[in-house]
Amino acid sequence: MPKPADPAVRAALIEHAASMVVAREPVTLRALATRAGTSTMGVYTHFGGMSGLWAAVRQEGFLRLAARLATMAPTDDPVRDLGALGAAYAANALEHPALYRLMFDAAADLPDPDVADGAFAPLVDGARRAREVGRLGDVDPVDVATRLWAGGHGLVMLVVTDVLPRAALTAHGPALNAAVLIAAGDDPQRCAASVQRGWDG
Amino acid sequence: MPKPADPAVRAALIEHAASMVVAREPVTLRALATRAGTSTMGVYTHFGGMSGLWAAVRQEGFLRLAARLATMAPTDDPVRDLGALGAAYAANALEHPALYRLMFDAAADLPDPDVADGAFAPLVDGARRAREVGRLGDVDPVDVATRLWAGGHGLVMLVVTDVLPRAALTAHGPALNAAVLIAAGDDPQRCAASVQRGWDG
DNA sequence: GGGTTTGTATAGCAGCGTTATGTCATCCTG
DNA sequence: CAGGATGACATAACGCTGCTATACAAACCC
Numbered sequence: 001m002p003k004p005a006d007p008a009v010r011a012a013l014i015e016h017a018a019s020m021v022v023a024r025e026p027v028t029l030r031a032l033a034t035r036a037g038t039s040t041m042g043v044y045t046h047f048g049g050m051s052g053l054w055a056a057v058r059q060e061g062f063l064r065l066a067a068r069l070a071t072m073a074p075t076d077d078p079v080r081d082l083g084a085l086g087a088a089y090a091a092n093a094l095e096h097p098a099l100y101r102l103m104f105d106a107a108a109d110l111p112d113p114d115v116a117d118g119a120f121a122p123l124v125d126g127a128r129r130a131r132e133v134g135r136l137g138d139v140d141p142v143d144v145a146t147r148l149w150a151g152g153h154g155l156v157m158l159v160v161t162d163v164l165p166r167a168a169l170t171a172h173g174p175a176l177n178a179a180v181l182i183a184a185g186d187d188p189q190r191c192a193a194s195v196q197r198g199w200d201g
Numbered sequence: 202m203p204k205p206a207d208p209a210v211r212a213a214l215i216e217h218a219a220s221m222v223v224a225r226e227p228v229t230l231r232a233l234a235t236r237a238g239t240s241t242m243g244v245y246t247h248f249g250g251m252s253g254l255w256a257a258v259r260q261e262g263f264l265r266l267a268a269r270l271a272t273m274a275p276t277d278d279p280v281r282d283l284g285a286l287g288a289a290y291a292a293n294a295l296e297h298p299a300l301y302r303l304m305f306d307a308a309a310d311l312p313d314p315d316v317a318d319g320a321f322a323p324l325v326d327g328a329r330r331a332r333e334v335g336r337l338g339d340v341d342p343v344d345v346a347t348r349l350w351a352g353g354h355g356l357v358m359l360v361v362t363d364v365l366p367r368a369a370l371t372a373h374g375p376a377l378n379a380a381v382l383i384a385a386g387d388d389p390q391r392c393a394a395s396v397q398r399g400w401d402g
Numbered sequence: 403g404g405g406t407t408t409g410t411a412t413a414g415c416a417g418c419g420t421t422a423t424g425t426c427a428t429c430c431t432g
Numbered sequence: 433c434a435g436g437a438t439g440a441c442a443t444a445a446c447g448c449t450g451c452t453a454t455a456c457a458a459a460c461c462c
Contacts (some may be wrong), residue, residue: 009410028448029451030450039410040450041410041411042411044452045409045410052448094328103362105362107364146369147352147373150349150365151352151355153355153358154355158351159307161307162309163308172347175384176352176381178384179348179384180380182384183389207440230420241420242421244419245421343438397461
């Protein structure tokens with residue numbers, strides 16, 4: 001193999017590690033190296049060890065989440081869009097529960113913290129647009145987005161850890177989103193309808 | 202040493218394991234056994250292995266949380282009480298962040314699932330009382346409690362994992378609680394005042 | 403083209419959770 | 433009141449883990 005850092009090896013390691021996490025297989029250094037077609041040293045040259053690899057996998061998880069949320073086209077109803085973002089966020093977590101849990105296991109220690117902001121930005125933007133069209137009162141969009149996120153994260157986390165049943169997501173997700181937005185000034189009935197429309201896609 | 206199972210050894214193992222978790226020390230089987238004044242086999246006779254020990258420690262965490270929440274005397278303002286429960290819940294988590302994270306690492310696999318319900322019950326009771334005194338509409342107290350819990354858990358979890366700063370708790374905790382209760386039918390201004398009074402103790 | 407640098411493969415190390423074995427105090431049985 | 437049976441505990445060893453020291457080979461630089 002060549003001397004310059006081979007990005008393909010690095011990508012393969014992240015990819016295989018993520019897939020093993022998703023498949024709930026134990027991700028051991030040797031098993032991972034074998035699957036990625038390299039030796040154990042590859043993990044050390046590229047990531048400095050297993051913890052570095054986990055950080056890269058978490059980063060990849062946030063990157064994919066941000067990409068998914070970014071594809072959602074805004075409509076003329078920002079409150080609906082916020083509901084849709086909540087649904088997409090929950091769907092992403094439910095598709096790969098193990099990866100979602102891993103992401104927040106040490107989300108504060110991401111190689112590039114801006115990546116997590118990338119997933120948060122659509123929420124802030126949605127809250128800002130909702131205020132601009134007069135749906136919300138004089139509130140800070142970042143505050144509204146943070147509360148939407150905290151509520152969604154808590155609910156998703158409880159579902160992903162099997163504390164609450166999967167059905168709790170559709171039962172409480174829209175309600176939690178709407179509660180935050182109503183408290184931020186939106187009309188109760190109109191808000192509930194918009195959010196629900198977003199969750200229903 | 203006697204032949205019958207020594208409950209003191211069992212308690213010592215749980216106690217030392219919890220304190221090591223709180224102190225962020227690596228809880229290895231050998232280190233734990235040494236501190237508890239026993240041998241490695243003690244963990245296996247009492248818990249069947251490390252995973253059984255962790256389950257017991259998680260259970261102990263929920264037990265203490267439930268005990269703490271149970272000591273809070275209800276006042277004539279149930280909405281204030283719900284705010285106080287939220288503050289106590291958050292304070293408990295912030296005092297032992299590592300233990301809180303451990304609790305929800307596999308909260309669904311508790312030896313005695315009723316213990317977790319013990320921590321949840323005060324919330325349901327508070328919501329029920331709030332409805333009885335006419336503060337809420339025709340809502341299911343369990344639904345309200347679940348949403349309060351999900352929001353609080355998400356916020357606490359983000360703080361405990363250092364994603365959000367500690368100040369986010371006081372900034373968004375009361376607001377999140379109030380949002381859920383307002384959406385459940387309480388008067389916005391009165392609700393915010395009651396919840397804030399609860400958080401302020 | 404020779405010297406340097408750097409990524410990869412191999413082998414070995416300390417530490418981990420776990421388990422097999424031995425020992426001793428306690429309890430049930432006759 | 434002996435004397436197996438029982439079960440908790442100590443000790444030692446096993447397999448596996450992440451990690452590191454060493455050796456080699458390919459690519460760059462001058």
